Amino acid sequence: AAGVIQSPRHLIKEKRETATLKCYPIPRHDTVYWYQQGPGQDPQFLISFYEKMQSDKGSIPDRFSAQQFSDYHSELNMSSLELGDSALYFCASSFRGGRYSGNTIYFGEGSWLTVV
Amino acid sequence: EDKVVQSPLSLVVHEGDTVTLNCSYEVTNFRSLLWYKQEKKAPTFLFMLTSSGIEKKSGRLSSILDKKELSSILNITATQTGDSAIYLCAQLEANSGGSNYKLTFGKGTLLTVNP
Numbered sequence: 001a002a003g004v005i006q007s008p009r010h011l012i013k014e015k016r017e018t019a020t021l022k023c024y025p026i027p028r029h030d031t032v033y034w035y036q037q038g039p040g041q042d043p044q045f046l047i048s049f050y051e052k053m054q055s056d057k058g059s060i061p062d063r064f065s066a067q068q069f070s071d072y073h074s075e076l077n078m079s080s081l082e083l084g085d086s087a088l089y090f091c092a093s094s095f096r097g098g099r100y101s102g103n104t105i106y107f108g109e110g111s112w113l114t115v116v
Numbered sequence: 117e118d119k120v121v122q123s124p125l126s127l128v129v130h131e132g133d134t135v136t137l138n139c140s141y142e143v144t145n146f147r148s149l150l151w152y153k154q155e156k157k158a159p160t161f162l163f164m165l166t167s168s169g170i171e172k173k174s175g176r177l178s179s180i181l182d183k184k185e186l187s188s189i190l191n192i193t194a195t196q197t198g199d200s201a202i203y204l205c206a207q208l209e210a211n212s213g214g215s216n217y218k219l220t221f222g223k224g225t226l227l228t229v230n231p
Contacts, residue, residue, distance in 0.1 A: 033219060042204065042223045043159070056218045090158055092219070105150065105208070105219055107158040 002027055004108035006091050012114045013081050021076040021111045025093030031055065032074040033105065034066060035090040043090060049074055050096060081115045088112055120207050120222035128228045129195055137190040137225045139205030148208040149188045151179055154224065155201045162190070162203075195229045202226050 005024040013019050025032050031050045035043040036059075045058035049068035060066070063081075068074045078085060088110045123138045141149060148166045152159030163172045168183035176199075179190045192199055202224040209218055 035221075042221045045218055045220065048218065058218065104161060104164050105206075106161060107152075109158045 004091055004093050004106055006089075006108035006111050008111060009109065010112045010114075012116060014116055015081055015083065017081050017115075018077070018079045019081060019113060020078070021089050021091075021113070023074045023076070023091030023093075023108060025072050025074070025091075026095075026106055029093035029095045029106075030072065031094045031096050032068055032072070033092040033094075034060075034074070034076050035092065035107075036087045037090060037110075038084075038087045046076070078113075083115050086113060086115045118222070119220050120205055122203075122205050122222035122225050124225060125223065126226040126228070128230065130230050131196055133195050133229075134191065134193045135195060135227060137192075137203050137205075137227070138187065139189070139222055140185075140187045141205075141207040143186055145209035146207060147210045149181055150206045150208060150219070151188070151190050152204040152206065153201045154204055159204050164208075192227075195227075197229050197231055200227055200229045 004026055007022045011019055023032055033048040034046040036046055037043040046060040047057050047066050048055040052068045064078050066076045090107050090110045092105045092107045094105045119142045121140045129135055148164050150164045151162040153162055163179040165181035165188055168181050171178055171180045176193045181188045204224045205222045206219045
């Protein structure tokens with residue numbers, strides 16, 4: 001079965017550079033979530049989108065932005081990278097539909113970002 | 117203050133032991149409680165619990181939700197070395213209109229199963 005696809009899997013950037021992570025949700029899923037997991041830490045919610053509109057916002061820095069496109073894929077843009085941005089970035093997707101139906105959230109494999 | 121609290125933070129057992137992992141959550145905007153297993157990278161979905169008192173089972177794993185106590189447990193029987201992982205509990209919450217959803221994770225329980 002198709003899963004959540006994230007790219008790139010690994011990325012190395014220098015401080016102050018910009019990075020873009022992509023997420024392709026499971027087909028027919030309408031909601032995308034982004035999480036950041038630092039070394040030895042639990043995943044922290046960044047932002048979510050439902051039907052291409054921002055749905056909820058968590059601890060996403062102002063230097064980061066994200067959007068969901070018409071094909072439901074999402075991109076997380078990170079600018080002015082700092083060493084502390086080095087983390088595993090997870091994308092997850094779910095199908096919410098027109099009403100709450102007890103949707104399950106499925107995660108991608110994650111994108112490793114290393115800022116040097 | 118953490119919304120989702122898991123205990124213990126870490127646990128070391130021998131193969132064949134039975135373990136019980138705990139998770140407590142907040143009631144605000146609660147919709148479901150989810151359990152994930154995280155080995156090397158992305159958390160793998162285990163269970164989603166919405167109704168209180170109904171046990172969900174998958175092989176040697178089972179889980180149940182107690183809405184009165186705002187808690188859930190994950191049981192693993194006859195543990196194997198392959199069960200070694202971080203087990204994450206997450207609360208799915210939504211606003212009253214059901215238009216905004218968020219998943220909040222606990223810090224996880226690191227389970228180590230020794231041969």
